[in-house]
Amino acid sequence: MNKALIILSTVTVLLGGCGVKNDEANHTQAGEEQKAPKDMDAKELPQVTAFQDEATREYMVATEEEEPGYYLLESKSKKIRMLFPEEGKYVDLLSSYSKNEESIGFDEYDKEANILMNGQINYYYGQSFLQKTDTMLEIISGKNSYSGEYQSENTDDTEMYLGYKKSTFDNLDSKYNYSYRYFGFVKPNQSENEGVEYSFIFTCKDDNQPCSLDEKDARDKVKKMISSIQFISKKEE
Amino acid sequence: MTNVDIFANEKVKLRLIQLEYTYKQEFNVTDPSELEKVKERFEADVRRIYMEETHLELPKHIEIYSSNELIKQNKDLDSSVVHSGYDGTAIYIEDETNQVNQVHIISQGSQEQEDWIYNGFGLFLGMDVGQYEAAKQFTIEVNQKIDLTENLKSYAMGHSLANNNQVMLQLINGEFDGVYGVNGAQVSVKHLLKADFELRDYIIQVTKKEYVSIEDIPPEKLKAEIIKYYEDKGVTSNITQRISYDDPLYGVSGKADFITFGTVNMADTNLEVEGIRNILDSIPDDKVRAIQSYLRNYEADYEEGGLNGFVKASTGIDIDLIESVMNADGFFAKAGVVINRKDDLIAMVSKVSNNLPAFIDMFHKTMEGSDLFIDGLAKNGYLDKDSQAKVKTELRQVDQHVSNIEEQFNQLMQHLEDKEYKKAYDTIVDIWNEYQAIRDALGVLQEELEKPLEAITEGHSILPLLNALSSLEGISYSNGDICYTGKSSSGEEIKWNISSAVRIYQQGMKIVEDMEDSIRSYERIYKNEIEDDFLTKKQRLIREIHHIESNPSDYLWDFQFLLPNLGNLGSKIEKIDVHESFYTAPLPDNSNILTELKKQATENRRFIEEIRGSIESLFEKEEMISQLFDFKG
Numbered sequence: 001m002n003k004a005l006i007i008l009s010t011v012t013v014l015l016g017g018c019g020v021k022n023d024e025a026n027h028t029q030a031g032e033e034q035k036a037p038k039d040m041d042a043k044e045l046p047q048v049t050a051f052q053d054e055a056t057r058e059y060m061v062a063t064e065e066e067e068p069g070y071y072l073l074e075s076k077s078k079k080i081r082m083l084f085p086e087e088g089k090y091v092d093l094l095s096s097y098s099k100n101e102e103s104i105g106f107d108e109y110d111k112e113a114n115i116l117m118n119g120q121i122n123y124y125y126g127q128s129f130l131q132k133t134d135t136m137l138e139i140i141s142g143k144n145s146y147s148g149e150y151q152s153e154n155t156d157d158t159e160m161y162l163g164y165k166k167s168t169f170d171n172l173d174s175k176y177n178y179s180y181r182y183f184g185f186v187k188p189n190q191s192e193n194e195g196v197e198y199s200f201i202f203t204c205k206d207d208n209q210p211c212s213l214d215e216k217d218a219r220d221k222v223k224k225m226i227s228s229i230q231f232i233s234k235k236e237e
Numbered sequence: 238m239t240n241v242d243i244f245a246n247e248k249v250k251l252r253l254i255q256l257e258y259t260y261k262q263e264f265n266v267t268d269p270s271e272l273e274k275v276k277e278r279f280e281a282d283v284r285r286i287y288m289e290e291t292h293l294e295l296p297k298h299i300e301i302y303s304s305n306e307l308i309k310q311n312k313d314l315d316s317s318v319v320h321s322g323y324d325g326t327a328i329y330i331e332d333e334t335n336q337v338n339q340v341h342i343i344s345q346g347s348q349e350q351e352d353w354i355y356n357g358f359g360l361f362l363g364m365d366v367g368q369y370e371a372a373k374q375f376t377i378e379v380n381q382k383i384d385l386t387e388n389l390k391s392y393a394m395g396h397s398l399a400n401n402n403q404v405m406l407q408l409i410n411g412e413f414d415g416v417y418g419v420n421g422a423q424v425s426v427k428h429l430l431k432a433d434f435e436l437r438d439y440i441i442q443v444t445k446k447e448y449v450s451i452e453d454i455p456p457e458k459l460k461a462e463i464i465k466y467y468e469d470k471g472v473t474s475n476i477t478q479r480i481s482y483d484d485p486l487y488g489v490s491g492k493a494d495f496i497t498f499g500t501v502n503m504a505d506t507n508l509e510v511e512g513i514r515n516i517l518d519s520i521p522d523d524k525v526r527a528i529q530s531y532l533r534n535y536e537a538d539y540e541e542g543g544l545n546g547f548v549k550a551s552t553g554i555d556i557d558l559i560e561s562v563m564n565a566d567g568f569f570a571k572a573g574v575v576i577n578r579k580d581d582l583i584a585m586v587s588k589v590s591n592n593l594p595a596f597i598d599m600f601h602k603t604m605e606g607s608d609l610f611i612d613g614l615a616k617n618g619y620l621d622k623d624s625q626a627k628v629k630t631e632l633r634q635v636d637q638h639v640s641n642i643e644e645q646f647n648q649l650m651q652h653l654e655d656k657e658y659k660k661a662y663d664t665i666v667d668i669w670n671e672y673q674a675i676r677d678a679l680g681v682l683q684e685e686l687e688k689p690l691e692a693i694t695e696g697h698s699i700l701p702l703l704n705a706l707s708s709l710e711g712i713s714y715s716n717g718d719i720c721y722t723g724k725s726s727s728g729e730e731i732k733w734n735i736s737s738a739v740r741i742y743q744q745g746m747k748i749v750e751d752m753e754d755s756i757r758s759y760e761r762i763y764k765n766e767i768e769d770d771f772l773t774k775k776q777r778l779i780r781e782i783h784h785i786e787s788n789p790s791d792y793l794w795d796f797q798f799l800l801p802n803l804g805n806l807g808s809k810i811e812k813i814d815v816h817e818s819f820y821t822a823p824l825p826d827n828s829n830i831l832t833e834l835k836k837q838a839t840e841n842r843r844f845i846e847e848i849r850g851s852i853e854s855l856f857e858k859e860e861m862i863s864q865l866f867d868f869k870g
Binding site: 076077089091092093094096097098099100101103105107109116118120122124127128129135138139142143144145167169172174177179181183199201203205206207 | 308365366371377410426427430432435439441442443446449450451452533540541
């Protein structure tokens with residue numbers, strides 16, 4: 001009998017709740033800017049890949065451009081935000097989200113310029129290897145077969161390390177048989193506890209088209225994205 | 238021949254991997270002197286195992302480093318926040334004269350007690366890159382400890398998930414001169430693409446004309462390109478894997494885009510069962526990938542909140558919330574919780590209505606394959622006919638109950654919309670009953686599947702492999718010890734735990750030697766302190782007496798002072814005559830005592846040697862066994 005009463009009272013609450021829910025729904029419809037892009041209709045969203053691709057949309061914070069051609073992305077773990085190119089498209093194969101790390105992979109294909117970009121951001125939290133920057137950079141060098149130095153720069157909140165490598169693939173039958181790769185590490189000034197490892201690969205796609213890939217442009221683009229990385233959890237404290 | 242893998246003997250590797258597991262807790266000490274002691278014990282065990290298997294001694298210079306010491310308790314690192322996905326131990330061996338200079342990294346996998354669902358998630362969905370990075374960090378720290386880096390060889394060995402780490406290190410960094418994995422977790426396409434930037438660059442280059450995104454490459458083509466890349470890179474040839482047909486990880490490695498690198502040597506550890514590989518192989522790849530991509534959405538939720546966290550995220554059902562209602566004491570308390578958490582309850586209903594369809598779809602997809610799976614288990618020897626029928630019935634019922642809930646939930650939403658409160662209430666009672674029925678069915682399933690699951694898990698352990706590899710030699714293993722099979726005089730088979738016998742012998746001998754030492758030192762002390770001392774003192778006294786007797790006048794003053802009535806001033810002493818006699822306490826004849834003590838010690842020694850002798854005579858390989866008895870680790 002007791003059980004029946006609980007269930008009854010639950011129903012009562014739920015019923016009361018239904019009305020509230022409708023009110024709420026109406027309310028949010030009125031104040032549309034409150035809505036996350038993922039809850040919006042595709043037609044209402046900017047007509048760029050970042051919003052039109054369903055999986056990518058999940059990561060987008062707001063429909064306003066932050067900078068020309070860039071929107072704000074937030075990781076699923078809600079630990080970082082960064083600028084994301086409007087034609088960027090989420091890649092499931094390079095992405096994952098678990099307790100101590102989150103990976104976000106994406107492509108961007110500029111058909112006119114014939115440039116293909118592939119990027120990956122690995123956010124780590126509370127891992128031992130984050131604590132010695134030298135070790136972290138040694139690990140990253142290993143993953144890139146890189147023996148050079150890293151260029152280091154600071155923003156107000158972060159320390160950034162940037163490595164660069166041009167790879168040429170002699171045995172591939174391709175006019176554009178090379179790539180530019182940028183990789184490194186971003187750590188927040190105030191925390192030893194988290195960090196972002198990143199890598200961006202740029203290449204020309206089609207042989208029978210001209211390609212306007214330029215090392216400096218590619219580098220600037222990478223710098224724009226990585227210097228925009230904000231560590232959210234730290235800011236709240 | 239110089240500096241080749243000193244642990245090339247496979248059984249040494251298997252036993253070292255086993256040994257390393259057992260030291261996990263022991264290495265977890267902070268006190269440096271304690272740590273030294275643990276290292277000494279570990280080293281002694283390494284030396285013993287090596288001797289037992291190869292009948293050779295390891296070089297004198299060995300250093301041990303554990304991940305606990307180099308990472309978790311590294312003073313340069315802030316230990317309060319450190320999470321390391323890596324556990325392992327490095328053994329460094331150096332012998333200049335024989336040109337041995339090598340380090341062996343034993344990475345730790347998962348043990349049976351660990352959370353297999355967690356491991357399963359990681360394995361099935363693609364492991365964290367952090368695992369690789371943590372393993373790499375350990376190799377960096379170990380290499381910093383080694384002074385002699387010229388011509389240093391490095392080898393890796395590991396079981397289960399550890400194999401994943403070491404193979405990744407080998408593929409990405411070409412880190413080792415040899416990698417040995419046993420019943421290992423294989424690496425997946427996704428894991429490699431996430432972790433190896435060089436690989437990703439290459440794959441993009443070879444496929445860019447055809448595919449805009451890596452994601453568009455057909456899985457089989459992608460897999461083939463990756464294998465080709467690493468083979469051309471020349472990092473796969475020195476990977477060796479030992480795998481049991483009965484290992485469940487082997488069972489899954491044909492699926493989920495795993496790639497098995499290196500030379501694989503198979504073994505059958507349990508002739509009564511056939512493993513699960515052929516069952517899983519019969520599930521279509523696209524089905525596996527569909528389940529994978531569904532589960533991937535909820536991986537973090539499982540890690541954070543366990544099974545309830547997973548259920549909450551995937552279905553919307555908040556079991557904690559429901560239980561907080563059910564566990565409240567009395568009607569008013571329950572109603573109170575309901576009212577207090579009204580918003581959560583409302584949110585739950587709306588979330589469930591959103592999420593349930595996808596969950597149910599996935600659930601039915603999984604259930605469709607379950608008959609095939611259960612029949613496979615029965616065919617391969619894990620389930621008997623009765624259990625097979627029972628399990629199938631229960632699964633069908635669970636499936637039915639879930640379908641019912643789906644229908645009832647839709648009805649509930651309809652009733653709520655129509656404001657049919659009585660009907661809504663009845664439907665909730667129905668859902669509650671279905672839920673109880675599922676729980677009962679799961680209970681039966683758990684009971685029926687417990688033994689089969691145990692048998693499947695057993696296929697993953699190292700011990701059955703060791704025994705399978707040694708069965709022809711009449712050798713078996715138990716708790717890190719080596720056992721020899723012999724025949725008693727009546728022809729019965731006996732297993733002798735040789736490691737244990739050696740311990741008894743060596744410890745027994747130690748006791749006898751201590752005893753003999755004590756007897757010797759007693760003998761010496763008795764002679765020095767009692768017999769010799771008495772003589773010395775007696776001689777000294779006699780010398781003194783002689784002096785008095787020959788120089789009586791020297792003692793005049795003493796006598797006058799002591800005996801004032803002796804005479805007037807100016808008296809002389811002309812002669813002193815001492816009557817001497819020397820007495821001691823009545824001591825027994827010590828030589829009898831000594832003889833008795835020595836006899837006892839000799840008897841003990843003979844007894845212990847007899848144990849050794851009888852074991853040696855039991856086994857033909859006498860010479861080798863006597864070597865073990867004489868070996869001091």
